[in-house]
Amino acid sequence: MIPLEHVILLSAVLFGIGVIGVVTRRNLIVILMSIELMFNAVNLAFVGFNRLWPGAPGHNALDGQVFVLMVVTVAAAEVAVGLGIVISMFRNRDSVDVEEVSLLKW
Amino acid sequence: MSAPVVLFYVFAVLAVVSALGMVLNVRNTVAAALSLVVTMVALSAIYVLLEAHLVAAIQVIVYAGAIVVLFLFVVMLLNLRTDAFAPARARLQKLAGALIGVALLAQIVHSSLSLPTPPPVPPGFGGYRQLGVALYTDYVLLVEVASLLLTAAIVGALILAKRKID
Amino acid sequence: MVNENTDAALRWIPLLPLAVAVLHGVMLGLVRRSLPRWAVNLLSCGSVALSFGVSVYAFFRLVSLKDDYRWLTDSLYTWFGAGVGDTRFSAEMGLRLDPLSSVMTLVVTGVGFLIHLYSIGYMADDHREDRGYQRFFCYLNLFTFSMLMLVMADNLVLLFLGWEGVGLCSYLLIGFWYSDRWNAYCGSKAFIVNRIGDFGFLVGIFLLFGAFAKAGSPSVAFADLRGSFELIKNLTMPAPFWGPSWRLVDVIGLCFFVGAAGKSAQIPLYVWLPDAMAGPTPVSALIHAATMVTAGVYMVSRLSFLYDAAPLASAVIAWTGALTALFAATIAICQTDIKKVLAYSTVSQLGYMFMAAGCHGYTASIFHLVTHAFFKALLFLSAGAVILAMHHEQDIERMGGLARRIRQTHLVFLVGVIAIAGFPPFSGFFSKDEILVATFASHVPGHLVLYAIGLATAGLTSFYMFRLYYKVFHGECRAPADVREHIHEPPGIVLNPLWALAFLSMVGGLIGFPVAYGKAIGVKDSHSLDNWLNKVVGYISYHVPHETEYAMAATAIGVATVGLLLARFLYLSRPELPARIAASAAGLQRLLANKYWVDELYDALIVRPLLLVSDRVFYRAIDAGVIDGAFVNGLGRSVRGFAAGGLKYLQTGLAQSYVFSMLVGAAVILWYLAR
Numbered sequence: 002m003i004p005l006e007h008v009i010l011l012s013a014v015l016f017g018i019g020v021i022g023v024v025t026r027r028n029l030i031v032i033l034m035s036i037e038l039m040f041n042a043v044n045l046a047f048v049g050f051n052r053l054w055p056g057a058p059g060h061n062a063l064d065g066q067v068f069v070l071m072v073v074t075v076a077a078a079e080v081a082v083g084l085g086i087v088i089s090m091f092r093n094r095d096s097v098d099v100e101e102v103s104l105l106k107w
Numbered sequence: 108m109s110a111p112v113v114l115f116y117v118f119a120v121l122a123v124v125s126a127l128g129m130v131l132n133v134r135n136t137v138a139a140a141l142s143l144v145v146t147m148v149a150l151s152a153i154y155v156l157l158e159a160h161l162v163a164a165i166q167v168i169v170y171a172g173a174i175v176v177l178f179l180f181v182v183m184l185l186n187l188r189t190d191a192f193a194p195a196r197a198r199l200q201k202l203a204g205a206l207i208g209v210a211l212l213a214q215i216v217h218s219s220l221s222l223p224t225p226p227p228v229p230p231g232f233g234g235y236r237q238l239g240v241a242l243y244t245d246y247v248l249l250v251e252v253a254s255l256l257l258t259a260a261i262v263g264a265l266i267l268a269k270r271k272i273d
Numbered sequence: 274m275v276n277e278n279t280d281a282a283l284r285w286i287p288l289l290p291l292a293v294a295v296l297h298g299v300m301l302g303l304v305r306r307s308l309p310r311w312a313v314n315l316l317s318c319g320s321v322a323l324s325f326g327v328s329v330y331a332f333f334r335l336v337s338l339k340d341d342y343r344w345l346t347d348s349l350y351t352w353f354g355a356g357v358g359d360t361r362f363s364a365e366m367g368l369r370l371d372p373l374s375s376v377m378t379l380v381v382t383g384v385g386f387l388i389h390l391y392s393i394g395y396m397a398d399d400h401r402e403d404r405g406y407q408r409f410f411c412y413l414n415l416f417t418f419s420m421l422m423l424v425m426a427d428n429l430v431l432l433f434l435g436w437e438g439v440g441l442c443s444y445l446l447i448g449f450w451y452s453d454r455w456n457a458y459c460g461s462k463a464f465i466v467n468r469i470g471d472f473g474f475l476v477g478i479f480l481l482f483g484a485f486a487k488a489g490s491p492s493v494a495f496a497d498l499r500g501s502f503e504l505i506k507n508l509t510m511p512a513p514f515w516g517p518s519w520r521l522v523d524v525i526g527l528c529f530f531v532g533a534a535g536k537s538a539q540i541p542l543y544v545w546l547p548d549a550m551a552g553p554t555p556v557s558a559l560i561h562a563a564t565m566v567t568a569g570v571y572m573v574s575r576l577s578f579l580y581d582a583a584p585l586a587s588a589v590i591a592w593t594g595a596l597t598a599l600f601a602a603t604i605a606i607c608q609t610d611i612k613k614v615l616a617y618s619t620v621s622q623l624g625y626m627f628m629a630a631g632c633h634g635y636t637a638s639i640f641h642l643v644t645h646a647f648f649k650a651l652l653f654l655s656a657g658a659v660i661l662a663m664h665h666e667q668d669i670e671r672m673g674g675l676a677r678r679i680r681q682t683h684l685v686f687l688v689g690v691i692a693i694a695g696f697p698p699f700s701g702f703f704s705k706d707e708i709l710v711a712t713f714a715s716h717v718p719g720h721l722v723l724y725a726i727g728l729a730t731a732g733l734t735s736f737y738m739f740r741l742y743y744k745v746f747h748g749e750c751r752a753p754a755d756v757r758e759h760i761h762e763p764p765g766i767v768l769n770p771l772w773a774l775a776f777l778s779m780v781g782g783l784i785g786f787p788v789a790y791g792k793a794i795g796v797k798d799s800h801s802l803d804n805w806l807n808k809v810v811g812y813i814s815y816h817v818p819h820e821t822e823y824a825m826a827a828t829a830i831g832v833a834t835v836g837l838l839l840a841r842f843l844y845l846s847r848p849e850l851p852a853r854i855a856a857s858a859a860g861l862q863r864l865l866a867n868k869y870w871v872d873e874l875y876d877a878l879i880v881r882p883l884l885l886v887s888d889r890v891f892y893r894a895i896d897a898g899v900i901d902g903a904f905v906n907g908l909g910r911s912v913r914g915f916a917a918g919g920l921k922y923l924q925t926g927l928a929q930s931y932v933f934s935m936l937v938g939a940a941v942i943l944w945y946l947a948r
Contacts, residue, residue: 003111003112003115003156003157003225004112005222005225006222007115007116007119008115008153008157009216009222010216011119011122011123011153013211013212013216014123014212015122015123015126015146016211016212017209017211017212018123018126018127018130019126019130020207020211021130021205022129022130024203024205024207025130025205026130028136028187030136030140030178030181030182030187031129031130031136031139033178034129034139034140034143034175034178035129035130037143037170037174037175038126038129038130038143038146041146041147041150041170044150044162044166045150045153045154048154048157048159048162049157051157051159052157052158052159052225052228053222053223053225055158055225055226055228055232061232061237061241063232063237063238063241066159066161066162066238067238067241067242067245067246067249069159069162070162070165070238070242071249071253073165073166073169073170074253074256074257075253075256076170076174077169077173077174077257077260078256078257078259078260079260080174080177080178081177081260081261081263081264082260082263082264082267084177084178084180084181084264084268085263085264085265085266085267085268086267087181087185088181088184088185088267088268089267089268091185097185097187
C-alpha cells in the first residue's frame with residue numbers, strides 16, 4: 002500500500018541531504034554524522050526494494066534486510082575508527098575543523 | 108488513505124526535517140547529534156511499516172543507541188559543544204555540493220518513477236526467526252566477515268585513541 | 274651447385290685468425306691482462322701460418338678439380354633471409370674458393386704471415402703503452418679475418434661485411450698510437466673517406482639486388498648473379514640527366530666503383546692513403562699496399578661479368594685509374610717523407626690496376642695486384658727497417674749513404690725498386706707490361722691516350738723510386754752525428770721476411786709469363802695465371818701481334834731506363850742540381866710538394882661547410898632549437914604550465930572536495946547509465 006516510489010524518493014532526499022552535509026560542513030563530527038545519514042538513506046532503499054520483491058511464497062527472500070544488517074555493522078566499525086581519528090586529530094591540532102588539516106595541498 | 112500510508116508520510120516528513128536540522132545546525136553539535144537520533148527513529152518506524160521488524164529494532168538499538176551515543180561521547184570528551192568556525196572558504200563549492208546533491212536526487216527519482224505495486228507479504232516476513240535463519244544458513248560467511256571487520260575496527264580504534272603505547 | 278665441391282676446411286682459413294683475434298680481445302678487454310710476448314707471437318703468427326697452410330691445401334685441391342668445375346664451397350649458416358616461396362632470399366655465411374679467390378687468399382695469408390713475422394721485430398721496442406703489443410696483433414689478426422672473408426665470400430653481402438671489417442681495422446691500426454692526436458685524426462679520415470665509398474657500394478648492391486629480384490631471381494650469391502645475369506643485362510633505368518635513360522648495369526658498375534675508389538684510393542677518394550702513413554710501417558705494408566687497397570680491384574674482377582656488359586662504367590674506371598696513376602706519380606716526385614713517396618706510389622700502382630680492369634684486362638690487374646703485393650710490401654717493410662735503423666727518422670733529406678751501413682736492407686730495397694720500376698726479369702715488368710698491352714689493345718674510347726699515360730707513369734715511377742733509392746742509400750750521409758753512429762742492421766726476424774719478399778718479387782713474374790715470350794723460348798701456354806683465371810674473369814680477349822708486344826716491352830723498358838738515368842744524374846752525379854731546378858720552377862715544385870693542395874681544397878669546399886651546416890643548422894637550429902626546445906623542453910614546459918596553472922588547484926587537501934569530485938563522477942556515471 003505504501004507507494005514505493007515515495008520510499009525511494011525519501012531515500013534519495015535523505016541521501017542528498019547527507020551529501021550536502023558532507024560537502025558543506027567544516028566540523029568533522031558533523032561530517033561523520035552526515036555520512037551516517039547517507040548510510041541510513043541507503044538502508045531505507047534496501048528495505049524498500051526488499052518489500053517490493055519478498056520472494057515466492059514459502060521461500061522468502063530477505064536479502065535486502067540481511068544487507069541492511071551488514072551495512073549497520075560496517076557503519077558501526079567505521080564510526081568507531083572515524084572517531085578514533087577525530088580524537089587523534091584533536092590531540093594534534095586542538096580543533097576538529099577539517100580546514101586545519103588540509104596540509105597536503107598545493 | 109489508510110493508516111500506514113498516513114503514518115509513513117508523517118514519519119517521512121519528520122525524518123527529513125530532523126535531517127535538515129542536523130545538517131544546517133551550525134552552532135550546536137550536540138543538538139545535531141540528537142536530530143540525527145530523531146531521524147533514525149523515524150526511519151525505524153518506516154522500516155516497521157515496510158515489514159522489516161528486526162531491522163527496525165536493530166536500527167534503534169545499534170544506530171540510535173550505540174553509534175550516536177558514541178558520537179556524543181566524543182563530543183563530550185572533546186568539549187565541542189559549540190562550533191565557533193568562521194564561514195568556510197569555498198562558498199562556490201558549497202553551492203556546487205548542494206546542486207550535486209539535488210542532481211543525484213533527481214536522477215534517482217527519475218529512474219524509479221514507476222515501480223509495480225508490492226505483492227502481499229507472507230507471515231513471518233522480516234521477523235527475527237526468518238532473518239536469523241537466513242543469516243546463519245545462506246549468509247553465514249557474511250556474518251563471519253562482519254565479525255572480523257568489527258574486531259579490526261576495535262583494535263584500530265583502540266590504537267588511534269590511546270594516549271601512548273606503553 | 275655440385276655437392277662434392279664442398280670442403281669444410283675452407284672455414285678455417287678465416288676462422289683461425291678470428292679466433293686468435295677474439296682471444297686477444299677477451300684477454301685485453303675482459304680479463305685485462307696481457308699474454309707474454311712469446312705467446313702473442315706464437316698465436317698470432319701461428320694462426321696466419323696455419324691459415325696459409327689451409328689455403329695452400331685448398332689451392333692444390335682446386336688444381337685437382339676439372340676446369341669447368343673448379344670451385345670449392347663451404348656454407349656455415351644462413352646469416353639472414355627474407356620472403357617466402359618464390360621470392361625467398363637468403364644471404365648465407367658461405368665461403369667460395371675459386372681460382373680468383375684462391376689467388377687472393379694465398380696472397381693475403383702468405384704476405385700477411387711474412388708481415389706478422391716482421392712486426393714481431395718492428396714492434397718489439399714499442400713500449401709506449403701497456404699491452405700495446407698484444408693489441409697490435411689482435412688488430413692484425415682481425416684485419417686478416419676480415420680480408421679473408423672479403424675475398425672468400427660467396428655473396429655480395431658477405432663481401433661487404435669483410436669490406437667494412439677491413440675499413441674498421443684500417444682505422445684501428447692507423448690510429449694505433451692514438452695518444453698522438455694526429456694519428457687518431459688520420460685513422461678517422463681513412464674511415465670516413467672509406468665510408469663515403471661504402472655508400473656508393475651499398476647503393477650498387479641495392480640496385481643490383483632490386484633488379485635481380487624484380488627479374489625473378491632474388492639472390493646475392495655470385496654464382497646466381499653470374500648465372501642469371503642475362504636477365505638484367507639490357508635493362509635501363511630512367512635518368513635525371515644526360516639522356517632519357519641509362520643502362521642499369523652501367524649505373525651499378527659506377528656505384529660499385531665509387532666504393533672501390535674509396536677503398537682502393539682512387540681519385541677523388543684517395544686522400545686518406547698518404548695520411549694513413551701515420552700508422553706503424555707493418556700496417557702500411559699489409560693494409561695499404563698488399564691487401565685492403567686491393568679489395569677494390571678484387572671486387573671489380575669478381576664482378577667482371579657485370580663490367581664486361583657495362584662499357585660506360587668500364588671506360589670511367591679505366592680513365593680514372595689512368596689519371597690517378599699519373600696524378601699520384603707527379604706528386605711522388607716531390608715528397609720527402611720516405612713513407613709518403615711509397616704511399617703515393619701505391620695510389621699510382623692501384624691506378625694501373627684499375628686502368629687494366631677498365632680495359633677488361635682483369636687477369637692483368639690481378640697479376641699486377643699479386644706482384645704489387647710482393648714488391649710494395651717489400652718496399653714498405655724495408656723502408657721500415659731503414660726508419661728503425663735511423664731511429665725513427667723518416668725524412669729522406671736527412672738520410673743518405675746507407676748502402677754501406679745497412680747492406681742487407683739496401684739490397685732488398687734495391688730489389689723492390691727494380692721490381693716496381695719494371696725491369697725484366699723482375700715481376701713488376703711482366704705485370705706492368707701486361708697492363709700496357711691490355712690498354713693498348715682494348716676498345717675503351719681514347720685507349721691510345723690511356724696507353725700513353727700508362728707509359729708516362731711508368732717513366733715517372735722509375736724516376737721517383739730511383740730518386741728515393743739514391744737519396745736514401747747513396748751520397749753522403751746527411752743524418753746528424755749521433756744518429757749516424759747508431760745505424761745498424763735490423764734483427765733477423767725483420768730481415769728474413771724481407772728476403773722472402775725479395776725472392777717473390779724477383780720470380781713472381783713467372784706466373785704470368787706472356788705467351789709471346791713463352792713461344793720464343795718454346796714453352797706453350799706459359800701464361801699460367803691466365804689459364805688459371807680465365808674461367809672466372811674471362812679470357813684475355815685482347816690480342817696483339819707478338820712483334821707489337823715485343824716493341825711495347827722494349828718501349829716500357831726504355832722509358833724505365835730513362836727514369837733511372839735521370840734520377841741517377843740528378844741525385845747521385847749532381848746532387849746540387851735538384852735544388853736549383855726546384856728554385857727555378859718554384860711554383861711547380863710547391864704545387865707538387867703540397868700535393869696540389871687537394872686536402873686543403875676538400876677541407877674548404879666540403880669539410881668546413883659540412884661542419885658549419887652541422888653545427889649551425891642541424892645542431893643549434895634543429896636539434897637544440899626545435900627538437901629540444903619545442904618538443905622536449907616545450908612539452909615539459911607546457912605540462913608544467915598546465916599543472917601549475919590549473920591542475921594543482923585540484924589538490925586542496927580537504928577531504929570534502931575529494932568527496933565532491935567523487936560525487937560529480939558518480940553523477941556522470943549514473944546519468945550515463947540511466948540514459
